[in-house]
Amino acid sequence: MDAPEWTPLADSAGRFLGTAQALTDDDLRAASALPGWTRAHVLTHVARGVDARTGLLRAARAGRVGQQYPSEEARADAIEAGVRRPAAEIRADVQRAVQECLSAIGEHPRQLWDAPALSLRQGRRPVRDVVPSLRIELEYHHVDLAAGYQPADWPDDFVAACLPLLSAMMDSRADAPSMTLVGPATLRVGTIPPMDVTGPAAALLAWLSGRSDGSGLNPGGAALPVIPPMG
Secondary structure, eight states: OOHHHHHHHHHHHHHHHHHHHHOOHHHHHSBOSSTTOBHHHHHHHHHHHHHHHHHHHHHHHTTOOEESOSOHHHHHHHHHHHHTSOHHHHHHHHHHHHHHHHHHHHHSOGGGTTOEEEETTTEEEEGGGHHHHHHHHHHHHHHHTOSSOOGGGSOHHHHHHHHHHHHHHHHTOTTSOOEEEESSSEEEESSSOOEEEEOOHHHHHHHHTTSOOOTTOBOTTSOOOOOOOOO
């Protein structure tokens, strides 16, 4: 992989693992920022998601089309089973999973980055999608751990890359409100005359991704629209 992609991913992984390893046993059993999930759920979810990405890379190297998960149910079952493990095992598991995936990314042959893989929700995609999706997973769920890392801590380049992607996904949904997001860049959601929502880029991304109630954003005197969950 080219160095410009590798360094930000490695930095995100280092920050996430630093927070994860500092969590005490009691911390892991406490609530995360995700409704109904403890921090142990978040770490287990990340570990299984990272292992799935490693599997896609290994399959591509073996000349096969890897599948991210057999089903949504299988993914959920693996998370619930993993949460019941001792806290030390959960911490070690996520450390191992991330390190193995980073190694697999670093060793992946340049000519195989366009090899196909099967994503659970997006279908057939090039295996290179593992890299940006892993960084999104780590940065979003670092905030979800509710252990001091906030959307304002997201790197500027991460926010700049994710905000247009998420607004484009929102724009494709019939249940999304029409609005113009006004930050460092201006992004449009919907086709009817929209309202303006102004604020820092990280705050806009946190709101769109369901990690903020929109506090600190300026909807021009109106109430902030309801954002549908991205799923």
